[in-house]
Amino acid sequence: MFGAGSQFRKFFNDPRWALALIRATVLEAAHPQVGAALIDNSTFVTHPWRRLRNTFRSVQRMFAEDERERLREAARLNRLHARIAGADGRDRPYDAMDPEVRAWVVTTLFESAVTMYRLSGQPLQQEEMERLYAECRAFLTMLGDDGGHLPADVADFWPYYDRVVAEVLENTDAMRIILFKLFDHLPVPSVLGGFPTLWAAGRSLAGPLLGAVTVASLPESFRRRTGLPELPGAQALMQGAYVTAGLTRFLPEGWIRADAIADLLTLSPDSDDPRMRTITELNKQIKRAGALIRLISPLPLPREPEPESPVQRSAEEFFGEVLDQTGDGFLDWPDLAAMARELSTRLDLDEPQETRLYNAYADWWRELQSHLDTDGDGRISRQEYAAAVPSLAGPALIKVAEVLFDATDKDGNQRIDADEYRALFRAGFHRDLTTEDGTYSRSAFINDFLSFMSGRHRTTPYDPLLTQA
Structure with missing residues (x-):
């Protein structure tokens, strides 16, 4: 069967x-x-x-x-x-x-x-x-x-x-x-x-x-x-x-592999996968060709704006890009459950670690609800979030970071090595990441995760975790 x-x-x-x-x-x-x-x-x-x-x-x-x-x-x-x-x-x-x-x-x-x-x-x-x-x-x-x-x-x-x-x-x-x-x-x-x-x-x-x-x-x-x-x-x-x-x-066997296509579609731009490097280089060549066409063309062509990645992110942007996982315009438990589900899938968690992560997110949801749900309708609107302190990082969010670190640290040595890092981020150590002896310390991981999840600024390794389409 x-x-x-x-x-x-x-x-x-x-x-x-x-x-x-x-x-x-x-x-x-x-x-x-x-x-x-x-x-x-x-x-x-x-x-x-x-x-x-x-x-x-x-x-x-x-x-x-x-x-x-x-x-x-x-x-x-x-x-x-x-x-x-x-x-x-x-x-x-x-x-x-x-x-x-x-x-x-x-x-x-x-x-x-x-x-x-x-x-x-x-x-x-x-x-x-x-x-x-x-x-x-x-x-x-x-x-x-x-x-x-x-x-x-x-x-x-x-x-x-x-x-x-x-x-x-x-x-x-x-x-x-x-x-x-x-x-x-x-x-x-x-x-x-x-x-x-x-x-x-x-x-x-x-x-x-x-x-x-x-x-x-x-x-x-x-x-x-x-x-x-x-x-x-x-x-x-x-x-x-x-x-x-x-x-x-009728194509030769192996020409079409669904697993390779599925992996390719979800590669993040900062991935060190060789296929991503090839695509990045192709992108550069296409942009050079476009610049040449604009130079020799008798008529001006509309120029495609360069994507901007500012370090700062507004509360509204963070709400739409990260918190509202289901896209319904509100933050409620299914959004945070979707985060826990994606992280559990990436790390291939079994019990009891999976339940610990879900419970940590559930505690964070209750904390957010108690602080931000001003009209008592059981969910948080974009306006309610923006009107509050977007950098809210209370004990429950800290607990989420600690549980996620423990789930990523498979060998329990209180440091995330290159293989453990790749399991979570699907990329090698980022060049801007400060590591000690080729590892990621517990305190550095928690600080970076809190900075990202509290909406203070964009971070290259963390953005693809929950913003990737």
Whole structure:
């Protein structure tokens, strides 16, 4: 069911899987419980590339060769889901541990994979489809859910799928954001930060097309019921997109590696990764070419402004860039939980360190709430934060820094060495970082972290931790 011979493992380096995964995400978001959980807790709008990388890594681990790695990832996912519960705008409860909801999430992966093959002219054989379905049920079992929440075989699956589409799915806010906002406003990945104009131009064309392809691939009955618009020729465009992506299977093996692409998209500009150095050099060459064109061109061309990175950061900038992780315009617990989740993922924490980090952030949230929530609505607005002292760094934030240092310091020698530093920052020691004997001391780490998290100034190594798209 798992490892190199699994059907899901075949998808990882198949470019068609990108289209299928977007489609599956839209169908997930159309479920009222999933949609509400995404709106309240997810960073998929503000940090989509970070979310993509973490999701890809999780799926890889769940279908790894080593059973211990699979069980460890299943336990991590269960801990993550156990922290996500609440109610939507109509006071309907949602719970990420609901087995029926989790069964629907796995359902969208299976059905979108089957659709991916069908739309690209290579429908799965019955035996392949049954094996893929068995892997999906095994996936749920590994998470500890009863496989009975999915029908026993493929023949019974399709009536179940049609029933959920007809009776449960809705035109949720999360689904509309993915289809009509996310693609059109997709932030530039860090690795392409030097080409904002090029990215904006490409996004303006590709965003609407990707949305149209996704809408056209959704079940027709659902499109009619929810009133989703369909552009003229969208069906032909969708078919062409899947067929074209499918042609890449004829490329030499190893030319397309999804894990390498996912890593590349999340490289920070200050990374010492050789690929980042190559891109930086390419960026310099393009800017030189642009300067030459401006010199010889008879007409003045608009000049692209150089990005500025002032040391000081205003309270409003810090609020939007760092604190408001979910992008809803307010600071509340899901924003700080998203920080803890990202740091735990980077450091690959197990219990009890993961819970210690979440608890430290929860204490900091209570401290912030007590100091800054002046109108008592349970959350902190941009205005409330800006009106208060933006450099607030009380005992709870100090505790966050201490817990994060302990989690990063794997060997417990009270110093962070080069390997431990790279695990957290995904880069080598920065040239501006003062180290002693090639290590990062506890006091220096805590002071730098407090300076960053209290919004006093920008710091090159810390900014990518929580601001990266």
